[in-house]
Amino acid sequence: MAAEHAHSTHEHDHGHAPTGLMRWVTTTNHKDIGTMYLWFSFAMFIVGGIMALVIRAELFQPGLQFVEPEFFNQMITLHGLIMVFGAIMPAFVGFANWMIPLMIGAPDMAFARMNNWSFWLLPPAGILLTGSLLVPGGAAATGWTMYAPLSLQMGMGMDMAIFAVHILGMSSIMGSINIITTILNMRAPGMTLMRLPLFCWTWLITAYLLIAVMPVLAGAVTMTLTDRHFGTSFFSAGGGGDPVLFQHIFWFFGHPEVYIIALPAFGVISHVIPAFSRKPIFGYTSMIYALASIALLSFIVWAHHMYVVGMPVAGQLYFMYATMVIAVPTGVKVFNWIATMWKGSLSFETPMLFALGFLFLFTIGGFTGLVLAMTVVDVQLQDTYYVVAHFHYVMVAGALFSAFAGVYYWLPKWTGHMYDETLGKVHFWLSLVFFNLAFFPQHFLGIAGMPRRVPDYALQFADFNQISTVGAFGFGLSQLLFLYVVLKAIRGGAKAGDKPWEGATGLEWTLSSPPPYHSFEVPPVLK
Amino acid sequence: MTPKTKWFRNISLTGLLLALYTGLAQAAYEINFQQSATRIGQDINDLHNWMMVIILIIFVGVFGVMFYSIFAHRKSKGHQAAQFHENTWVEVAWTIVPLIILVVMAIPASTTLLHMRDTSNPDITIKATGYQWKWGYDYLKGEGEGISFKANLATPQEQIHGTAPKGEHYLLEVDHPLVVPVGKKIRLLTTANDVIHSWWVPALAVKQDAVPGFIHDTWFRVEREGTYRGQCAELCGKDHGFMPIVVEAVSAEKYTQWIGEQKKLMAAAADDPNKLYTPEELQTRGEKVYAANCVACHQATGKGIPGAIPALDGSKTVLGPKHDQITTELNGRPGTAMAAFGKQLNDVEIAAVITYTRNAWSNHTGEAIQPSEIKASR
Numbered sequence: 001m002a003a004e005h006a007h008s009t010h011e012h013d014h015g016h017a018p019t020g021l022m023r024w025v026t027t028t029n030h031k032d033i034g035t036m037y038l039w040f041s042f043a044m045f046i047v048g049g050i051m052a053l054v055i056r057a058e059l060f061q062p063g064l065q066f067v068e069p070e071f072f073n074q075m076i077t078l079h080g081l082i083m084v085f086g087a088i089m090p091a092f093v094g095f096a097n098w099m100i101p102l103m104i105g106a107p108d109m110a111f112a113r114m115n116n117w118s119f120w121l122l123p124p125a126g127i128l129l130t131g132s133l134l135v136p137g138g139a140a141a142t143g144w145t146m147y148a149p150l151s152l153q154m155g156m157g158m159d160m161a162i163f164a165v166h167i168l169g170m171s172s173i174m175g176s177i178n179i180i181t182t183i184l185n186m187r188a189p190g191m192t193l194m195r196l197p198l199f200c201w202t203w204l205i206t207a208y209l210l211i212a213v214m215p216v217l218a219g220a221v222t223m224t225l226t227d228r229h230f231g232t233s234f235f236s237a238g239g240g241g242d243p244v245l246f247q248h249i250f251w252f253f254g255h256p257e258v259y260i261i262a263l264p265a266f267g268v269i270s271h272v273i274p275a276f277s278r279k280p281i282f283g284y285t286s287m288i289y290a291l292a293s294i295a296l297l298s299f300i301v302w303a304h305h306m307y308v309v310g311m312p313v314a315g316q317l318y319f320m321y322a323t324m325v326i327a328v329p330t331g332v333k334v335f336n337w338i339a340t341m342w343k344g345s346l347s348f349e350t351p352m353l354f355a356l357g358f359l360f361l362f363t364i365g366g367f368t369g370l371v372l373a374m375t376v377v378d379v380q381l382q383d384t385y386y387v388v389a390h391f392h393y394v395m396v397a398g399a400l401f402s403a404f405a406g407v408y409y410w411l412p413k414w415t416g417h418m419y420d421e422t423l424g425k426v427h428f429w430l431s432l433v434f435f436n437l438a439f440f441p442q443h444f445l446g447i448a449g450m451p452r453r454v455p456d457y458a459l460q461f462a463d464f465n466q467i468s469t470v471g472a473f474g475f476g477l478s479q480l481l482f483l484y485v486v487l488k489a490i491r492g493g494a495k496a497g498d499k500p501w502e503g504a505t506g507l508e509w510t511l512s513s514p515p516p517y518h519s520f521e522v523p524p525v526l527k
Numbered sequence: 528m529t530p531k532t533k534w535f536r537n538i539s540l541t542g543l544l545l546a547l548y549t550g551l552a553q554a555a556y557e558i559n560f561q562q563s564a565t566r567i568g569q570d571i572n573d574l575h576n577w578m579m580v581i582i583l584i585i586f587v588g589v590f591g592v593m594f595y596s597i598f599a600h601r602k603s604k605g606h607q608a609a610q611f612h613e614n615t616w617v618e619v620a621w622t623i624v625p626l627i628i629l630v631v632m633a634i635p636a637s638t639t640l641l642h643m644r645d646t647s648n649p650d651i652t653i654k655a656t657g658y659q660w661k662w663g664y665d666y667l668k669g670e671g672e673g674i675s676f677k678a679n680l681a682t683p684q685e686q687i688h689g690t691a692p693k694g695e696h697y698l699l700e701v702d703h704p705l706v707v708p709v710g711k712k713i714r715l716l717t718t719a720n721d722v723i724h725s726w727w728v729p730a731l732a733v734k735q736d737a738v739p740g741f742i743h744d745t746w747f748r749v750e751r752e753g754t755y756r757g758q759c760a761e762l763c764g765k766d767h768g769f770m771p772i773v774v775e776a777v778s779a780e781k782y783t784q785w786i787g788e789q790k791k792l793m794a795a796a797a798d799d800p801n802k803l804y805t806p807e808e809l810q811t812r813g814e815k816v817y818a819a820n821c822v823a824c825h826q827a828t829g830k831g832i833p834g835a836i837p838a839l840d841g842s843k844t845v846l847g848p849k850h851d852q853i854t855t856e857l858n859g860r861p862g863t864a865m866a867a868f869g870k871q872l873n874d875v876e877i878a879a880v881i882t883y884t885r886n887a888w889s890n891h892t893g894e895a896i897q898p899s900e901i902k903a904s905r
Contacts, residue, residue, distance in 0.1 A: 062697060063689045069765045070835045070864075137863075138835065143762045149739060150722040150764060153864065228862075237740020243723055244738060277600075278608040286618050308725060308760075309736045310717075310743030313644040317637060324629045328622060335621045338593050345608035346601045356597070360590065367582045374578065374632070376571050376639045379734050380560060383725060383760040448557035449729040451760045454768030456687060458699045458756075463556055503608075 025120070028112035029517065030097045033119050035414075037094030038407075040122055042483070044086030047130060049476050051079040056438075056472040058455055059465050072455035073141035074157070078129060080144025081161065084257070085168045086126055088395065091403045092264035093175050096203045098414065100179060102508035102515060103197045105188030105524045110181035111174075118174035121167050128164040132157035143453055145254070148235030148246040151224050158228065162221040169214040176207035188507065190526030194288075197506055198281065201288055202267030205295045209256045209263075212299075217253035220246060244309050251302035259298045261395065263291060265402035266333060269355050271506070272405045273337050276352035277344030278503035282336045290329035290336075297326050307378045316375045323373040327366065334363055349501075350424030354405035357432050358398060365393030368443065383453075386446025392439045404431070404482070411489050412496030416514045419489035427485060430478035437471025561729045564749050564776065568732030570639045578632060585628075643732075646746045649714030651707065657717070657724025657737040657759065659866050660766035660823065664705050667716070671786045674793070677871070678703045679819045680769050684827060687769075699756040702819070704773035707749060708782035714746045721866055722764060728757030728772055736761055749776035765835075765864055766823050798875035800902055806882065806895035813883025816876045821884075824864060829888040836864065840888040849896055852881055853904045869905065874898035 018026055027033060054075050058066050067075070097115065101108055109115045132139040137155020140146065151158055183204050187196070196204075223234040224246070233239020235246045274281045281287060303309075304323045307316060337359055346352070368390040372378050381387060404427075411419050441464035446452075450461045457465065499509040507524055508515075563569050600606045651669030655662055658677070666674040678701040685691035687698075694700070707713050717726050717737035727734040728747075735745040749755070757772040777785065804812075818827075821839075825831050829840035839845050844852050856877055859867030868877065878898040885892040 062693060064687055065689065068832055068835065069768065070832070073762070073765065073767075141764070147723060147762070150762065153722065153764065153862065155862065237738075243740070278602070279610060280612050282612050283614075283618055285613070308734045310738060310741065313641065316640060316644070320636065320640070321633060324633060325626075327629060328625050331625045332618070332622060334589065338589065338596070339617070340612075341593065341596045341600065343606075343609040343611070344596070344600050345606050346597060347603065348597075348601075356593075359593070363586075363589070367586065370582070370632075371575065371578055374574065374636045376567075376636055376643055377575050377578070379643070380571055380575075380729060380732060382734060383727075444556065444558040447560055449561055449757070451727070451758050451768070453762040454758075456698060456768050459693060459695070459697050460557060 026116070028108070028116050030101050030109045030112070030115065030519070031414075031515070031517075033109075033115050034094045034097030034099075036119050037090045037097060037122075040119070040126070041087050041091035041094060044082050044090070044126055045479070047126075048079050048082035048087055049479065051075045051082070053473060053476050055079065056469040059457070060469040061466065062457055062459055062462055064456055067455070069455045070141055071138065073143070073453070074133065074139040076453055077140050077143055077146075077161070078133070081129055081164070082126070083395070084144065084261070085165070086122070086129065088261050088399050088403070089168075089172065090122060092203075092206075092261070092399075093172075095199075095264065095268065095403070095406055095410075096175075096179055099410065099508060100182055100200055100203060101186070101519050102413075102511060103200055103506055104183065104186060104191060105507050105520045105526075106182060106186035107518045107520055109178050110186060111178045114174050115178055118171045118178065121171040121174075125164040125167040125171070128160045128167070132160040132164075135160065145247075145250060146221065146224065147250075148224060148227065148243050151246075152228055152236070159225065162225050165221050166218055169218045172210050172214050176210040179203050179207040180211075188520070188523045188526055194285070195526065198270040198284070198287060199264070199267035202263040202270075202291060205291050206260050206263045209260050209295055209298070213253040213256045213260075216249060217257075220249040220253065223249075244306070247306050247309060248303070251305045252299075254305065255302040256295075256298040258394070259294055261399045263295070265358070265399045266291070268402045268406040268409070269337060269358055271504075272351045272355040272409050273340050273359075275409070275501050275504040276349060276355070277341045277346055279340060279344040280505075282339035282342075283332075286332055287336055290332040293329040294326060297322065297329070301326065304373060304375075304378070307375050308382050320373060320375045324370065327370055327373075330366055334359065334366070345503075347502075349408075349421060350419070350428055351405045351409035353425060353428040354401050354408065357428065358401040358405060361393055361397030361401065361435070365390055365398055368393065381446055383451055384446035385442040385450045385452055388452050389439050389442035389446060392442075396439070397435055401431070404428075407486065409501070410508075411486065412500040413508060413511075413513045413515070415490050415493075416496055416512075417489045417493035418496050418500060419485050419493065423481065423485045423488075427478060427481045430481065431475060434471045434474035434478055438468050438475050439471070441465075441467045441471075563732055564730045564751050564753065564755060565732055565747050566750065567639065567643050567747070568730065570635075570642070571732050574635055574639060577635070581628065581632065643745075646714050646744045648712065649746060650711040652714045652716065653705070653707075654716040654718065654742075655705075655726050655737065657719035657721075657726070657763065657770075658871055659721050659764050659864075660759070660770040661819075662701075662705075662724075662726070662759075662770060662772060663720075663871075669711075670708070670782070671789075674786065674789045676703050676789075677819075678705065678773070680766075680771060680823075682769075684822060696756065698769065699758070699771045699773070701771055701773045704754070704775045706775045706777060706782065706785050708779050709749050709752050709776045710779075712746055712748045714744055716742050716744050718742045720870065723761050724759050724763045724770070725761035726757075726772060727760040728755050728774055730755040731757075731774065734760055749774070752776050752778060769823065798873055798898070800874040800898040803897060804875070804878070804895070806886075809879045809882040809895050810886060812875070813879035813881070814887075816872065816880040817883050817887075820868065820872070821880065829884070829890075839884050840890060845884050845890055846892060849881070849885070849894065849900070850904065852885075853877070853896070853901060856881060857901070857905060874901040874905075877901045 135156050139157040140154050140161040142150045183200050226232040233241040235241050235243050301323045303319045445464050496513045560572050652667045654665040654667055661677050661679045663677045681700040681702045682698050686693045717735045719737040719739040724737040731747045733745050733747050755774045759770045824836045825839050831838040857869035859865045875898045878896045878901050881896045885894050
């Protein structure tokens with residue numbers, strides 16, 4: 001068996017492996033595919049970011065200056081869809097591809113060809129989404145939530161968004177099957193599930209969430225499609241349907257989706273904080289229980305996105321209580337990270353800075369989430385800028401900061417070079433300051449009564465909107481620095497040893513930097 | 528930390544503080560809820576303030592520990608890492624304590640919610656219907672029964688496009704506010720004609736989605752006379768940001784007086800669809816109907832918005848057979864932003880606006896469409 005294995009490796013490395021572009025098109029290597037996921041994600045992040053800047057430019061002052069309302073609505077829709085499905089989700093799938101085999105001592109992912117296919121589904125979906133701007137009627141202008149019956153009024157841009165969602169869903173499901181199979185079957189001898197690194201645990205749970213809810217979203221958009229073209233009336237009262245049905249289905253997907261994004265982010269943080277505290281994670285077991293509880297609870301709280309839709313008071317009470325309970329396992333995680341730091345030996349390299357930024361800002365997002373969970377308070381805040389501020393604290397300062405922490409943490413492993421520590425820190429401080437400048441004032445806007453998804457606003461909202469726009473442009477431009485730091489590390493820099501971080505633990509640090517093509521050709525044995 | 532990054536951190540911190548300071552120095556920054564004109568609104572504000580106090584305490588506690596650790600347990604100070612982990616008592620405590628805090632928060636939240644949802648025994652019942660993009664009101668029961676009108680955005684297009692200075696109530700003003708008496712329980716039914724809208728007035732603490740084909744209800748009792756302004760809160764298409772809500776709360780006497788005026792106005796404005804109108808009458812009326820219903824999309828110039836909204840000036844439909852234009856006007860164009868106006872406008876209004884478009888700008892058909900023709904096409 002070992003001899004056979006060595007033979008096939010030999011063939012792959014020096015024999016028929018294509019080079020140039022075809023290397024990337026045909027690759028089945030988990031590291032190549034992980035890299036492509038991460039670059040795709042960054043490209044989409046730039047595209048979605050430019051759309052965000054169009055939105056913020058229009059909102060710099062009252063009145064219509066740059067774009068018409070219809071185009072503005074297309075921008076908010078595409079910004080949301082591209083950032084959620086094109087940027088953040090693929091980024092963490094990229095981490096999963098790169099790191100899971102390295103962390104569990106496997107040579108590659110379980111289904112290497114399917115891995116290639118699930119990546120190459122993404123570019124067509126990205127093209128469908130961005131290309132829909134060019135078709136007659138433009139892109140969908142419904143917001144990323146695609147609520148019916150507004151979605152029934154759209155042009156063919158809506159259909160393109162629907163197909164894009166279908167394709168992205170297929171990609172996610174295949175990726176999830178791959179991750180689950182890899183984690184359950186390819187662990188090194190001695191790595192029991194309760195010794196599995198936390199990042200792998202978060203992905204194991206996330207993958208199950210994805211398999212459970214992506215078909216639900218696919219169902220919702222398919223029903224929209226048949227309502228639009230084939231005479232059904234799922235979402236139209238005129239034919240016996242109900243527009244609110246769409247919202248129930250959408251948010252049954254949409255709320256777990258929040259944790260699909262957040263859990264892998266938690267996973268990255270659970271590696272970075274112990275490494276730079278030089279101390280093991282405080283409560284490994286309770287972290288796993290907290291993850292599992294969050295995942296289960298995420299299925300039974302969806303209608304807190306719909307408090308004012310006209311549901312019975314019993315429903316409002318139930319969804320309020322269920323939502324509040326999520327604060328408990330989330331609190332356990334935050335307390336655990338802080339207890340991990342307590343009495344450690346802390347140092348503050350860029351990954352740790354981003355992890356601390358995550359911890360601080362994500363918790364603010366958690367607190368505003370608690371405020372929003374209160375049905376009566378939510379009646380005042382639903383569909384306002386407060387909600388926009390809340391989910392950007394969770395998605396940007398939460399998920400994105402965690403992705404930055406992960407990139408800086410593993411970049412030496414991936415490239416074999418250390419990145420420029422000073423520039424990395426500058427990137428962190430710029431991101432931190434501009435992020436807060438962009439999004440903190442939005443809490444005040446929402447509380448004072450500014451609705452979201454409007455291209456123009458009353459005069460009393462002008463000042464905070466100006467600050468927010470300045471912050472958004474600063475935040476966007478700061479990310480070019482990130483690109484520069486990463487490119488610089490890829491092209492050269494100080495050699496990174498096998499384990500560039502003093503406090504890092506795990507199998508990935510036993511391999512060379514960069515790791516060999518087939519990662520672990522012989523499974524390592526855990527004592 | 529290298530001197531370079533220290534220098535940078537100082538600069539960025541100064542910048543942030545400076546921004547905060549200039550922000551607070553000007554008084555125009557609202558950071559809390561609008562002053563509420565209803566009891567429920569007061570309760571919500573109190574609940575929110577109380578929650579913020581609890582949150583601030585937790586915040587200071589949790590991040591006090593974190594920042595103390597960042598300060599005291601750093602490697603650069605030579606702190607050695609302890610290797611402890613897992614402690615059942617600590618873990619049980621930080622699960623139970625938050626749970627207790629949550630229960631304490633949930634009690635007042637539930638009481639207020641039950642109060643908020645009790646729409647029984649109203650004095651006046653009003654139905655609010657969301658249209659793309661205006662609100663229609665029908666007084667269904669109680670004093671003022673039978674009154675019915677639509678409320679359009681009153682801000683001129685010139686202010687929106689920056690060719691005229693913006694007024695004090697920019698985007699929060701309508702041609703026909705909803706008038707209610709103070710101290711009376713107003714039950715509001717919401718529904719919609721096309722897509723989902725949401726009726727929201729912050730100072731009244733009322734937000735209720737208006738769903739086409741369904742009726743939901745909410746209520747408010749205004750305690751102080753005054754004008755309260757809100758907006759549609761659910762994305763409903765192109766002009767979602769341009770369909771405000773204005774509620775005027777007046778004394779009981781003024782309310783009775785207002786009802787009298789409305790009844791007279793309604794009687795005077797009752798259109799006779801069987802009358803034969805002169806082309807001039809139709810055009811003058813049509814211009815008004817156009818300004819209230821069509822101008823947001825098709826523009827005052829009739830040129831529309833290139834790529835999104837077709838022009839009416841020189842349009843094939845407008846200059847073609849009148850039957851096609853009447854059908855479009857009545858039924859809309861499915862799959863486009865063109866709404867069906869058949870239920871929103873009466874025969875006279877539709878006849879007038881079609882006559883207007885067929886004779887405005889460079890369109891000179893010289894035709895006058897009579898209300899009877901609309902009636903026949905319905």
